[in-house]
Amino acid sequence: LQSGLGTSHAKIILIGEHAVVYGYPAIALPLPSVQIQATIRTAKVDQTIHSRYYDGPIQGAIAELSGIRRLIQHLLLHFDAVDQAFDLTIKSQLPAERGMGSSAATAIAIIRCLFDFFKKPLTHQLLLQWANFSEHIIHGNPSGLDAATASAQTPIWFVKAQVPQELKLNVPGFLVIADSGIKGKTGEAVRLVAQHVRDMPNHYRPKLAALGTITTKVKIALAKADIEDLGQLLTAAQTNLQALGVSSNQLDKLCQVALANQALGAKLTGGGQGGCMIAVTKTAAQAQRLSNALQTAGATQTWIQPLSEIHTL
Ligand code: MEV
Structure with a gap:
């Protein structure tokens, strides 16, 4: 050895x-x-x-x-x-x-x-x-x-407990990722949602179901390479994630900055309550401008990823 x-x-x-x-x-x-x-x-x-x-x-x-x-x-x-x-x-x-x-x-x-x-x-x-x-x-x-x-x-x-399916992304857009600079605690966020669902199922379960519907619509938008639809669906997801209590002031602010800077949509990504947000733009130049705007608004790090180039080496 x-x-x-x-x-x-x-x-x-x-x-x-x-x-x-x-x-x-x-x-x-x-x-x-x-x-x-x-x-x-x-x-x-x-x-x-x-x-x-x-x-x-x-x-x-x-x-x-x-x-x-x-x-x-x-x-x-x-x-x-x-x-x-x-x-x-x-x-x-x-x-x-x-x-x-x-x-x-x-x-x-x-x-x-x-x-x-x-x-x-x-x-x-x-x-x-x-x-x-x-x-x-x-x-x-x-x-x-x-x-x-x-x-x-x-x-x-x-889908949980199922074999993942490969998806092809032929979408001509750009993903901008921004770190809010605040730690996200996935375990705590997952427990918070569980507690909400236990305490007020009639209020919180529909928000999870709405996220499920949005995800199915995103799959369709990706298949049609419809970046505008994709953007709107991401923003709609953010509204539901906020309602579940897993966003944060800084993430909300970065999402607003994104929408004010030509992003087609924006949401938190991952466990939330901190961590990163994502936004989509049509062009590389827009992605670069947005990335700068997010840094000015307090993002500690940003990444730009062309959606059509997501595959490992
Ligand atoms: C964390 O990256 C994603 C969550 O959906 C938790 C999980 O899927 O285990 C928040």
Whole structure:
């Protein structure tokens, strides 16, 4: 045993977050330009993690890494190598807790890395099983969408407990992604929605159903390459996500700035309450202007992604 390597990438939920936990469909896109990489090497004595947030022995890993620690420990148990000494390095371009799937992507990269290290074959199904194991530790009741997208090569149509379907995006538009700069806590947002649905089902269930209908309409808009329809549907989804209580003042503000700057539509993406928002524009020049306007309005980072170029390398 010498070394191992595993990679993954960010994801963006185009439409359907939260409702997907309740069995409604969602559409998510891999973001191949935003990468994460895990490498492992045999070490002499200790089990050590090197990452942006933590550098040290695995036992002492900070709370934010406890999910990763448990994932690695379970994998070592699986490989009958609990005492294997190693140096594991995680290099990530993904901002953590921003709704870009950092936790699932980290898990996917680590799982691939350890299977590579132990020279064991890894099927896609096994990869997803391990990734969802780790997602359960991190946020309680995941739909499986993040893990599915972090391991997908194409945009996907996803329904909980079903095999994701590949989607083709021949839409001639641009996606602008903006980080609100505020941490989003997916687990807390998912629990808040669950509490709302429990306390006032007649009020909240229709909002989830409306998101499900919007997602189906987005699939049709994508098939017709109708970017205007797509934009309006994204904005309609944001209204429902706000009503579920998972938006935030900063996300609402960025969505308004987007609409005031020629975006065809805008919404939060991912767990919400912080994290990122997305907007769509018709042209590259509009996307660039919008990206600048969002930064002026307080976005800490922005990305521009042509919708027709979403596929991994
Ligand atoms: C988080 O990226 C997406 C949510 O729908 C939760 C999930 O699907 O597990 C909010």
